[in-house]
Amino acid sequence: MRADRLVATVLLLQARGRATAAEVAGELEVSVATARRxxxxxxxxxxxxxxxxxxxxxxSLLGGARTDLTGLTSTEATALFLLAGPAASVAxxxxxxLRKLVGALPDTFRADAEAAADAVVVxxxxxxxxxxxxxxxxxxxxxxxxxxxKVEMVxxxxxxxxxHRVVDPWGLVDKDDVWYLVAGTEDGQRxxxxxxxxxxxxxxxxxxxxxxxxxSREWGRVVDEMEQRRSMLSATVLIAARLSPILRDRxxxxxxxxxxxxxxxxxxxxxxPTPVSIAQExxxxxxxxxxxxxxxxxxxxxxLGAELVARNRLR
Numbered sequence: 187m188r189a190d191r192l193v194a195t196v197l198l199l200q201a202r203g204r205a206t207a208a209e210v211a212g213e214l215e216v217s218v219a220t221a222r223r224x225x226x227x228x229x230x231x232x233x234x235x236x237x238x239x240x241x242x243x244x245x246s247l248l249g250g251a252r253t254d255l256t257g258l259t260s261t262e263a264t265a266l267f268l269l270a271g272p273a274a275s276v277a278x279x280x281x282x283x284l285r286k287l288v289g290a291l292p293d294t295f296r297a298d299a300e301a302a303a304d305a306v307v308v309x310x311x312x313x314x315x316x317x318x319x320x321x322x323x324x325x326x327x328x329x330x331x332x333x334x335x336k337v338e339m340v341x342x343x344x345x346x347x348x349x350h351r352v353v354d355p356w357g358l359v360d361k362d363d364v365w366y367l368v369a370g371t372e373d374g375q376r377x378x379x380x381x382x383x384x385x386x387x388x389x390x391x392x393x394x395x396x397x398x399x400x401x402s403r404e405w406g407r408v409v410d411e412m413e414q415r416r417s418m419l420s421a422t423v424l425i426a427a428r429l430s431p432i433l434r435d436r437x438x439x440x441x442x443x444x445x446x447x448x449x450x451x452x453x454x455x456x457x458x459p460t461p462v463s464i465a466q467e468x469x470x471x472x473x474x475x476x477x478x479x480x481x482x483x484x485x486x487x488x489x490l491g492a493e494l495v496a497r498n499r500l501r
Contacts, residue, residue, distance in 0.1 A: 194213075194214055195210055195214065195221070195228065196228065197287070198214070199247050203246060204245065206243075207222040207245065210224075234247055288300055311363075318363040318364070320365070321380045323383055327358055330355045330388045333388075334392060335355075335389055335390065336391040337355050337367075337388055338389055340384040342383075348384060352389075353371050353378075354393035354394050356396075356401065356404075357401035359405050361409075365380035367383075370394060370395070370396070375404070416457070418457075418458075419457060419458060419482075421456055421461075422454070422455055422477075422478040422479050423476060424454075424478060426451055426452070427451065434454060437457070441454060441456050443455075453478075465486035465489075468487060
């Protein structure tokens with residue numbers, strides 16, 4: 187986008203003091219003619235950029251003018267590159283942006299910033315798990331959020347029924363490699379799984395976003411509501427103390443050690459939406475776990491055990 191180039195041009199001039207149109211073109215990977223037009227556009231718009239002809243000339247910021255865009259401390263610059271660096275390996279635009287920002291940083295910051303960009307690799311897949319592919323529609327939805335354009339989509343619900351919707355996109359969330367769209371609808375705020383969107387079309391109609399809307403705050407509320415639904419039923423189980431951390435990790439925030447039994451086993455409270463949900467999670471532990479209560483979970487666990495025996499009896 188041209189706006190990005192104009193900002194990058196100002197940052198480049200700020201870092202170097204003076205640069206020719208050819209140098210700007212080489213740094214920003216555009217033609218010399220395009221770089222010259224951008225420099226002239228900045229000057230016409232009132233940015234204190236001027237050209238000096240002759241040997242050793244070029245374009246400069248008048249009087250060493252500065253922009254706040256690189257008013258970063260060394261610590262801030264390093265933190266920025268630590269955060270953005272991992273994304274650069276899979277997102278060419280991020281890699282390009284980091285390269286331009288490095289060029290605009292003061293010399294004393296560049297070495298640490300470049301090292302920080304390569305210091306962290308994020309591998310989101312669990313051991314033995316396949317990487318989830320980012321839905322192709324994410325880029326279109328991001329564009330709709332940024333440009334505030336309504337989105338028309340065909341959405342498939344959990345019951346596999348499809349519906350046609352037109353929504354105001356307010357923000358995207360990537361949670362454990364599953365993407366969600368927080369949007370406004372005729373019925374109020376709703377959250378949609380992006381991988382259930384059959385078709386997505388960004389319209390030319392302007393989307394409405396409520397004043398004061400904060401995506402992080404609203405997503406926190408969505409998470410709280412969902413976790414409450416996921417923990418509607420709790421059960422108390424006994425398990426060897428050494429295995430307690432593993433069991434609690436399996437249940438995440440819905441697993442809590444609440445004491446030690448007389449025989450030394452850990453007493454753990456686990457939660458899930460239904461008795462069968464808890465029983466299915468515990469079935470793989472075999473005799474290592476004992477359900478104290480409720481009876482509904484014990485019954486489901488016994489039923490699952492009987493089914494396994496019947497289906498897998500040795501012949």
